[in-house]
Amino acid sequence: MSTIHHRDIAAAMKLALDGTFDRRVVNVADEAPASIYELSDLIGARMESNAEPLANPWHLHVDSSLARSLGFRASVRTVYQAQQEGLM
Known part of the structure; x- marks a missing residue:
């Protein structure tokens, strides 16, 4: 199952609002x-x-x-990182 932290959803939304994702369907994970x-x-x-x-x-x-080719980088790289950093 692909997952994504809400902090990274916010980063992806900023890229979208800045026009980076224009005319594309972009999956983020x-x-x-x-x-x-x-x-x-x-x-x-x-x-x-x-x-x-x-x-x-x-x-x-x-x-x-x-998404990665357009500059998206997950700051919370895995669910294991999220757990270790108390982000869950």
């Missing part, structure tokens, strides 16, 4: 998608493992390379 198992672990919840293959393994994963 942090630098490392996390599995639902990782996310649940971060909040202290435990999910049972499942061996069923995913119907769509790319569901909830976005390509943010266009």
Whole structure:
């Protein structure tokens, strides 16, 4: 799952309002998608493992390379950084 911190959403909005994203659909995300198992672990919840293959393994994963090529850089690079810095 791709995630993004609200601080980085604000930075992306500033780029958009400055015209950087004009005439483009731009996905923004942090630098490392996390599995639902990782996310649940971060909040202290435990999910049972499942061996069923995913119907769509790319569901909830976005390509943010266009945003990066236009100058967007996530200041909170991962959910692990957010947790370590008390930003969650």
